[in-house]
Each structure stands twice: as C-alpha cells, then as structure tokens.
Amino acid sequence: MAKTIIQTENMSFTYPDGTPALHDINIEIKEGERVAVIGSNGAGKSTLFAHFNGINKPTSGLIKIDGKPAVYEKKELLEIRQKVGIVFQNPDDQLFAPTVVEDVAFGPMNLGLSDDEVDERVEEALEMVGMSGLEKKAPHHLSGGQKKRVAIAGILAMRPEIMVLDEPTTGLDPEGVRQVMEILYILNRKDMSIIVASHDVEMVTEFADKIFVLHDGEIIGQGTTEEIFNDCETLYKAHLRPPKSAELLHLLKNGGFPVNIKLTVGEAYHEILHALGSHAYHNLLHLVKDDLHHKLLHSLGEDKYHELLHLLEENQRDITSS
Amino acid sequence: MNGVGSVRELEKETDKESPLHSMDGRIKLILLVFIVVYAVFSTQIMVMIFLEIYLIFLIYISHVSFKNSFTRVLLLLPFGGFIIAFQPFIHPGNIIWSGYFGIHITDAGLMWAALLMSRLIVALTSIVLLSSISPMQEVVQSFRKLGMPREISMILSLMIRFLFMFFDELHRIMHAQKARCFDAFNKKIPYKWRMKQLGYTVAMMFLRAYEQGETVYLSMASRGFSDESRLYHDRQRKIGSREYIFIGITLLLVACLQILATFLFHQWGWLGMYIL
Numbered sequence: 001m002a003k004t005i006i007q008t009e010n011m012s013f014t015y016p017d018g019t020p021a022l023h024d025i026n027i028e029i030k031e032g033e034r035v036a037v038i039g040s041n042g043a044g045k046s047t048l049f050a051h052f053n054g055i056n057k058p059t060s061g062l063i064k065i066d067g068k069p070a071v072y073e074k075k076e077l078l079e080i081r082q083k084v085g086i087v088f089q090n091p092d093d094q095l096f097a098p099t100v101v102e103d104v105a106f107g108p109m110n111l112g113l114s115d116d117e118v119d120e121r122v123e124e125a126l127e128m129v130g131m132s133g134l135e136k137k138a139p140h141h142l143s144g145g146q147k148k149r150v151a152i153a154g155i156l157a158m159r160p161e162i163m164v165l166d167e168p169t170t171g172l173d174p175e176g177v178r179q180v181m182e183i184l185y186i187l188n189r190k191d192m193s194i195i196v197a198s199h200d201v202e203m204v205t206e207f208a209d210k211i212f213v214l215h216d217g218e219i220i221g222q223g224t225t226e227e228i229f230n231d232c233e234t235l236y237k238a239h240l241r242p243p244k245s246a247e248l249l250h251l252l253k254n255g256g257f258p259v260n261i262k263l264t265v266g267e268a269y270h271e272i273l274h275a276l277g278s279h280a281y282h283n284l285l286h287l288v289k290d291d292l293h294h295k296l297l298h299s300l301g302e303d304k305y306h307e308l309l310h311l312l313e314e315n316q317r318d319i320t321s322s
Numbered sequence: 323m324n325g326v327g328s329v330r331e332l333e334k335e336t337d338k339e340s341p342l343h344s345m346d347g348r349i350k351l352i353l354l355v356f357i358v359v360y361a362v363f364s365t366q367i368m369v370m371i372f373l374e375i376y377l378i379f380l381i382y383i384s385h386v387s388f389k390n391s392f393t394r395v396l397l398l399l400p401f402g403g404f405i406i407a408f409q410p411f412i413h414p415g416n417i418i419w420s421g422y423f424g425i426h427i428t429d430a431g432l433m434w435a436a437l438l439m440s441r442l443i444v445a446l447t448s449i450v451l452l453s454s455i456s457p458m459q460e461v462v463q464s465f466r467k468l469g470m471p472r473e474i475s476m477i478l479s480l481m482i483r484f485l486f487m488f489f490d491e492l493h494r495i496m497h498a499q500k501a502r503c504f505d506a507f508n509k510k511i512p513y514k515w516r517m518k519q520l521g522y523t524v525a526m527m528f529l530r531a532y533e534q535g536e537t538v539y540l541s542m543a544s545r546g547f548s549d550e551s552r553l554y555h556d557r558q559r560k561i562g563s564r565e566y567i568f569i570g571i572t573l574l575l576v577a578c579l580q581i582l583a584t585f586l587f588h589q590w591g592w593l594g595m596y597i598l
Contacts, residue, residue: 053544074548081546088544093537097554098459098482105554110546118554138459140486158545 002030004067005162005193006052006084011061013047013217021047022217025061029210031161034188035195036204038228039214040239045197046089048214049164052195053084066161082111085155089166091147092139100126100142100150101135107158118157125157126150129183145176152183162193169203181207205229205243205263213238230261248272269293270309329489335386335454341564342384342455347464349565350456353572354448360576361444368587368594369579370440376575377447386454395446402442409435430597437597458482463555472553479553484534491530495523 006029013022022044029035037045050056051063054070054077063070065080085107088094097103104125108118126132129149139147148168155163168184169177184207188194198204204211204225211228213221215238221228229235229242232250241247242261245268249261252275259275262268297305336343342350361373381391415430452461459482466475499519506516587594 050540050544055540055544078546078548081544086541086544088537088541090537092487093534094541096480096483096538096542098457098462098479102459102479102554106542106547107545109554110548110551112550112552138457138486139483140490154545 002032004028005031005065006195007064007067008051008058009062009064011051011058011063013051013056014059020217022051022058025219027212027219027222029162029193029195031193032188032191033193033210034184034208035193035210035212036208037195037197037212037214038199038201038204038238038240039197040199043214043238044217045214046166047217049086049166049195049197052162052164053086054080055086078111082158083160084162084164085158085160087148087151087155087163087165087168089170091144091151094151094154095139095147098138099135100131100137100139103139103150104153104157107154111158121157121159122153125153128156128186129153130179143176145172145179148172148176148180149183152180156187160192162195163187164195164197166197167199168196169198169200177203199240201229201235201240201243205246213240215239225263226261229263266309266312270313273306273309329486331390332453333457335390336457336460338385340384340386340455342380342568344564345455345568346561346565347456347460348467349561349568350452351461351464351468353568354452356576357572358445358448360579361441361448364441364579364583365437365596365598366583366587366594367437367440367592367597368590369583370437370444371593372575372579373444374440374447376572377444377451381447381451381454384451384455386451391447391450391454394450395443398446398450399442402446403439406435406438406442409438433592433595433597458485466553466555476553480538484531484538487534488527488531492523492527495526499523 006027008025008027011022011025012020014020025048037048039045047056051058052065054072057070057072065083070076070080095103097106101122104122105118108121113121122135123132126135129152131146131149131153134142134146134150139150142150152163152165163184165184168180172180181203184194184196196204196207208225211221211223211225212219213228213234220238221231221234223231229246232242235242242250243263245265246261246263249259249268249271252259252272253261257275259271262271296308300308357373357377361370364370378388381388410427410431411425413428413431413434415428417426418429418432419427456464459479462470462475462478462482465478466472504519505511506520508516583594588596
C-alpha cells in the first residue's frame with residue numbers, strides 16, 4: 001500500500017491581520033497520486049499550498065510531511081522544501097534571476113551541493129522540460145509557456161518527491177497547456193506525487209485521480225473525479241461548474257433520459273449513443289457540428305463506430321489503471 | 323528615446339555578436355574601468371584624444387551603433403557638463419576676458435574645463451561601450467566573480483531581472499491610461515488633475531514593486547533560500563587567446579601613451595600641455 005506523504009489534521013490558518021484563511025483542513029495525499037485541489041478564486045488554495053513546504057505555519061492543527069509533523073526550524077525546513085517543490089501560479093514571481101541557468105541553479109545551490117552536481121542537475125532539469133539550449137536567455141525574453149517550464153525546471157533541479165503546482169495551466173495557450181501537462185504525466189510516471197490547484201475543471205477531469213473541493217477555506221468535498229463531478233450541488237456551492245460533457249449529461253438526465261454522468265467528451269458521446277439510439281445521436285453530431293465523430297460514423301457505419309467507442313473506452317480504462 | 327525604448331535598444335546592442343561581445347565579462351569590465359582610471363589620472367588632452375580614438379575603434383569592431391552610442395554619451399554629458407561649465411570662471415589664472423559684475427574667464431580655467439570635458443567624454447564612452455557589449459547580468463556576474471559581496475550582487479541581479487518587468491508594467495499602465503484618452507500634456511485638462519494621475523501611476527508602481535518583492539521572497543524561501551545560500555555563476559566561460567590579445571593591446575596602448583605623454587606630447591602645444 002502506498003505511503004501517506006502529506007497529511008493534515010484539523011489544520012487551520014489565520015493571517016497575521018486576523019483574516020481567517022483555512023479552517024479545519026483534513027486531507028491525506030499518498031505517494032504517486034495525482035491530486036487536484038479545486039475551488040474558486042480566494043477559496044484558499046494558494047494558502048493551503050504554502051503550508052505544504054513550510055512557508056505558512058498552521059495557526060492550529062498539524063501538518064505531517066512524509067509521516068513526520070512539520071518542524072519550522074532552519075534545517076528541517078530545508079529538508080521539507082527539498083521534498084516538496086512549489087511552482088507558483090505566476091512564473092514571474094518565481095523567475096527572479098537574470099538568466100534561465102541561474103534561476104534553475106538557485107534551488108540546488110541553496111541545498112549546498114557541489115558546483116558539478118548543480119551543473120548536472122540544471123542540465124537534467126532543463127532537458128526534462130525541453131528547455132535545453134536556452135540557458136543564457138533572460139526570463140523576460142521567454143513566452144508564457146516557456147517561463148512556466150523554466151519555473152518547473154527550477155523545482156525539478158531540487159529533485160523533490162512531491163510537486164505542487166498552483167494553477168499550472170492559467171494563462172497558457174493550448175500548446176502550452178499540452179506541454180506542461182505532458183511534463184506532469186512524465187513526472188508522475190516516475191512516481192512523483194503531483195498536486196495541482198485549479199479551477200479549470202476540464203484539465204482536472206483529465207489529470208487528477210483524487211480531488212479536494214475547497215470553499216471559503218474549508219474542504220467541502222473530496223473523492224475520485226467521478227464522485228466529485230457527479231455531485232453538482234457541492235460544485236455549485238464552491239462556485240464551480242462540472243465539465244461541459246458532464247453538464248450536458250446532467251441536463252439529459254434531468255430531462256428523463258437514462259444516462260450516466262461521464263466526464264470526458266469521448267465517454268459522453270458513447271453514453272448519449274446508448275441512451276438516444278444511433279439516429280438521435282447522429283442528429284446530435286449534426287447539432288454540435290462535431291466533424292471527427294461524424295466522419296467516423298459515416299465511414300465506419302453505425303455498428304463498427306459503436307464498437308470503436310467501446311474499444312476506446314476500454315483502452316482509456318487500461319491507461320488510467322496502469 | 324523613452325525609458326522602455328532605451329532599455330530595449332540597449333538589450334539589442336548587447337545581443338549582437340562580435341569578438342568583444344563574446345569576451346569574458348571580467349576582462350571587459352577591468353580594462354574599460356582601467357581606461358577610465360588612466361584618463362582620470364592623465365593631465366594632457368592629447369592622451370584623451372588617443373584614448374577616445376581607441377574606444378571608437380572598439381565600438382567599430384563590436385558592431386555597436388555609433389549613433390546610439392554617441393546619443394547616449396550626449397545625453398549623459400550634461401550631468402558632468404554642468405560642473406565643467408563653471409570652471410573657466412572660477413579657476414585662477416591669466417584673465418583673457420572680463421565681463422560685468424566682476425565675471426572673468428581665465429586661460430587656466432579654460433584649459434582645465436577642456437581637460438575635464440575630455441576626461442568625461444572618455445569615461446562616458448567607456449561606460450557606454452561596456453554596457454553595449456555586456457548584458458547587464460554579465461556585468462553583475464563579472465563583479466561577483468571579482469569578489470563583490472553576495473548580498474549586493476543578489477540585489478543587483480534582482481534589479482536587472484525586475485527592471486524589465488517593471489518597464490513592461492509601466493508600459494501596460496500607460497497603455498490603459500491612453501486607452502481612456504489620458505494625455506499628461508493635454509492642456510484642456512486641469513494641470514492639478516493630470517499631476518494627480520501621474521502621482522497615482524507612481525504610487526501604483528511602488529505598490530506593485532512592494533507586492534512583487536513579497537512574493538519573490540516567498541518563492542525564494544520555498545526553494546530553500548537562507549542567509550547561508552551561495553550564488554551560482556557560470557564556470558564554463560574561460561579566459562582565452564582573444565582575452566589575452568585585448569589585454570595586451572590595451573596595456574600596450576596605455577604604456578605607449580604614457581611614454582609619449584612624458585617625452586613627446588608636451589612639445590605639441592596646448593593639446594599636449596600638462597594641465598594641473
């Protein structure tokens with residue numbers, strides 16, 4: 001059984017000016033998990049993350065990193081910060097050195113490593129995020145996606161066991177999102193635990209296998225992706241919306257159609273095909289102007305197309321379970 | 323050239339490729355500072371002329387724009403020029419012109435002003451050349467390699483990084499103001515109101531800088547920064563033959579100038595005269 005790497009027990013936090021930010025947080029994150037903390041702006045996601053590597057100290061309650069209660073002494077904090085790396089929402093907050101190489105080297109230098117070890121780690125981290133060759137570039141010459149990747153490299157160079165990313169896809173174009181998500185999948189396959197904060201439910205649906213819903217500093221829901229996005233009431237309470245496909249299926253369900261809620265577009269198509277029959281489904285494809293599925297349906301024929309959807313679903317299930 | 327434009331222009335210059343651009347930053351820094359120091363201790367205008375010619379030659383081989391370089395020298399000149407302008411009137415010597423209210427110009431004063439001006443031009447050309455052939459981060463790295471205290475070089479590094487960001491920020495604020503028809507020179511709008519808006523802009527920049535400072539500190543702390551942290555510097559760049567040639571030529575030039583200044587220049591009239 002996977003060990004618990006981050007655990008909080010009735011953790012609360014109030015800012016020095018008296019503003020309460022977190023209340024009674026109880027979460028448990030295991031090794032190798034892909035976790036998402038979702039919530040609207042101001043829900044407390046960034047404040048919660050700042051506790052994970054000791055930037056914030058709980059006002060009451062406890063946080064355990066790798067089974068040990070966090071100790072806020074210099075030596076222990078350095079250990080925690082090496083273990084839990086945080087990528088900030090705005091890469092400009094994180095990239096403060098005048099060149100890429102100096103910024104990525106910042107973390108390893110703080111760990112007191114030798115110059116050769118630092119160089120090796122910098123090279124490795126930049127290669128991992130596909131930024132090799134841009135070592136001498138100034139951060140203000142990089143695009144948003146590149147800045148994000150350098151920010152991730154800066155954390156990777158510290159070789160953390162847990163990577164925490166605050167809104168990793170905010171402000172990125174689709175290609176930038178794809179590149180960042182690909183890096184996260186690769187890191188997760190190497191057994192690194194990934195925790196993301198986001199209100200991008202589409203991204204979270206694809207990525208996370210465990211979700212915490214944060215609202216007004218409190219955890220108001222936690223569970224698997226299916227459990228969370230089937231519970232629309234909690235989502236609406238947190239000022240969030242389910243993914244578009246789930247929303248469509250909710251509407252159909254409320255309209256009396258016998259459908260189950262599915263979270264990805266592919267699964268939703270399939271569900272609708274089952275519920276409405278192929279003729280109605282075909283009409284729906286016309287309605288939503290989906291070229292890809294429409295072409296497939298025409299070229300394969302209804303039966304084979306249906307078979308294909310089943311195969312895709314099984315394939316998806318295999319990937320998720322592996 | 324506005325602030326944003328001039329910083330970007332300077333960046334374009336430092337991004338060019340030339341034998342001087344690719345040289346080790348420490349060598350460029352030491353030699354150009356050496357030229358400034360030599361100019362300050364020399365008392366003959368002829369020495370300054372030769373030094374300036376050498377600097378112009380360096381500007382030529384580094385492919386830096388002459389127009390940009392001399393525009394920047396001219397923009398900086400008034401700062402020292404203001405002090406120089408008084409010298410002919412206050413320096414003791416033979417009076418060559420007398421005016422009203424006891425104002426007079428002396429020959430020694432004029433010579434002293436000419437020497438100061440030539441020194442200033444050499445010093446400014448050196449600094450402009452250094453800033454055009456070395457990116458700011460390289461200058462800081464060079465200072466760091468030469469033993470500048472960690473705290474100061476860290477502050478300078480941060481300043482360089484965020485200088486561009488704050489220029490962008492200022493640009494965005496100005497755009498937002500322009501989009502709503504704000505013009506600081508629009509005389510149809512009350513002067514007081516315009517000043518107030520400019521005040522808000524400055525205040526906003528201060529606030530954003532303060533907030534940015536806080537967040538950057540948090541991000542540094544989250545990567546284990548402490549008072550014992552070391553700073554990274556590029557160890558790959560080594561001093562090679564190109565650097566030795568540059569050192570050799572510069573030192574040879576200075577040595578030759580010193581010999582000529584001692585034995586020859588003083589025979590060349592006022593340009594070679596010792597001005598004390």
